[in-house]
Amino acid sequence: MENKLSQNFIIPCYDTDFSCFLKPASFMDLAQELANVHAQVLGFGYDDLMRTRTAWVLSRMHIHFGTHPRWRQNVTLSTWHKGLNRLFYLRDFQMKDSDGNVLVSATTSWLVINIDTRHLCRDAGILDAGTSCPDNAIAQPCDKVQLPGNAEVMKAGEHRVSYSDVDMNGHTNNARYLVWAMDVLDYGFAVTNPVKDVKINFNSETRPGEIVELYRADADGKVYIEGKAAGRSAFCVELAWQD
Numbered sequence: 441m442e443n444k445l446s447q448n449f450i451i452p453c454y455d456t457d458f459s460c461f462l463k464p465a466s467f468m469d470l471a472q473e474l475a476n477v478h479a480q481v482l483g484f485g486y487d488d489l490m491r492t493r494t495a496w497v498l499s500r501m502h503i504h505f506g507t508h509p510r511w512r513q514n515v516t517l518s519t520w521h522k523g524l525n526r527l528f529y530l531r532d533f534q535m536k537d538s539d540g541n542v543l544v545s546a547t548t549s550w551l552v553i554n555i556d557t558r559h560l561c562r563d564a565g566i567l568d569a570g571t572s573c574p575d576n577a578i579a580q581p582c583d584k585v586q587l588p589g590n591a592e593v594m595k596a597g598e599h600r601v602s603y604s605d606v607d608m609n610g611h612t613n614n615a616r617y618l619v620w621a622m623d624v625l626d627y628g629f630a631v632t633n634p635v636k637d638v639k640i641n642f643n644s645e646t647r648p649g650e651i652v653e654l655y656r657a658d659a660d661g662k663v664y665i666e667g668k669a670a671g672r673s674a675f676c677v678e679l680a681w682q683d
Contacts, residue, residue, distance in 0.1 A: 443573040445478040446518040462509040465618040500549040500582035503638040520573035532577035547578040591657040611645040621665040621677040637680040643673040
């Protein structure tokens with residue numbers, strides 16, 4: 441048994457940009473939903489964890505675009521979990537075209553927290569070892585991402601958390617942070633230079649009405665965007681255009 445869950449679909453127009461490529465945040469939306477479905481199938485989904493007042497929290501994600509999926513393209517998205525690695529539960533994703541060629545690879549690192557105390561649940565004992573899969577979409581878990589210390593940091597704007605940002609948990613959905621980060625880029629550059637690698641760390645939650653200040657730094661051909669709310673880091677993104 442592969443212990444993978446796969447879903448076939450056609451890339452819709454509302455998930456693509458002016459160049460008809462799948463938006464990075466749209467891939468993230470698709471991956472998060474498939475992860476939720478797979479966890480539910482395996483017995484450690486949202487409803488299962490809520491019985492013990494715990495919840496999954498996405499902490500880090502690395503997305504690599506080998507070939508950018510396009511509007512109306514037939515694709516298959518697959519996911520599987522790789523078990524516990526120190527503090528993190530690892531889950532990978534792979535998107536392929538109809539010929540089986542890999543388009544997008546991703547790896548994610550998750551934590552389990554108590555939703556009442558907000559404390560981390562270390563080795564929560566929720567995974568059956570028989571449900572994991574050792575395959576790697578990306579072998580190395582996503583690193584810590586932070587603004588480089590040797591680069592000039594500029595304030596690039598701010599965003600008030602609003603209705604369209606907030607999910608069923610009452611705080612900003614993770615994919616929205618990537619939307620805000622991509623919006624920092626020059627529009628003409630973004631639609632003509634599709635990003636190859638996205639690394640993002642989710643550091644703290646933000647809620648409706650909060651102002652998130654966006655800071656940008658450029659270093660070594662990469663762009664870093666950090667969002668801060670009330671002086672604390674909410675997220676930090678690293679965007680790269682070369683393998």
